[in-house]
Amino acid sequence: SQQGEEDPQALSIQEGENATMNCSYKTSINNLQWYRQNSGRGLVHLILIRSNEREKHSGRLRVTLDTSKKSSSLLITASRAADTASYFCATDLYAGNMLTFGGGTRLMVKP
């Protein structure tokens, strides 16, 4: 079963707009991570947020974590066509040995 579930499944925006993706999970976690996957490629790590952190920034990326609601959001500001990709959240379901991934959000940024 999937620990993380992303919402929406697909998102289409214009270049320059902000994109927000959400992730909900079911059990307690130590950390939550976000990954990007370009079409036909492997996943690339974007950012890791620990359970005792509420917000984290990396360039145009902003991640929030609400452990009381068991949810996280990824905000991409001032999107670019090159941001077109699938975005996945991953959580350490078994607290130590493995990450479980959600189904992903497919983001399309139109030039």
Next chain:
Amino acid sequence: NAGVTQTPKFRVLKTGQSMTLLCAQDMNHEYMYWYRQDPGMGLRLIHYSVGEGTTAKGEVPDGYNVSRLKKQNFLLGLESAAPSQTSVYFCATDYGPTGELFFGEGSRLTVL
């Protein structure tokens, strides 16, 4: 510095055939993982290894076997391929548990 290399990148098998996917890493990472990715299902963990000579089952291990004879290599085997094993397989590595994963480019397997 190649990172994580998977071979082959593409393979077509007939039902019942066997094959092995190889994952090689040059990052000296202890942890290695095999995931499969199916449309709408995200990534599901097949098997993983926490060090040379160790293996463990993930979420969907049935029909697969793995070996980690050398630290840098993690092999995924299909003894008798089935159409349900048609998927894209990803190898990933990690210096420690549940840190940042480094992925290979994937191996696309089709079982007819």
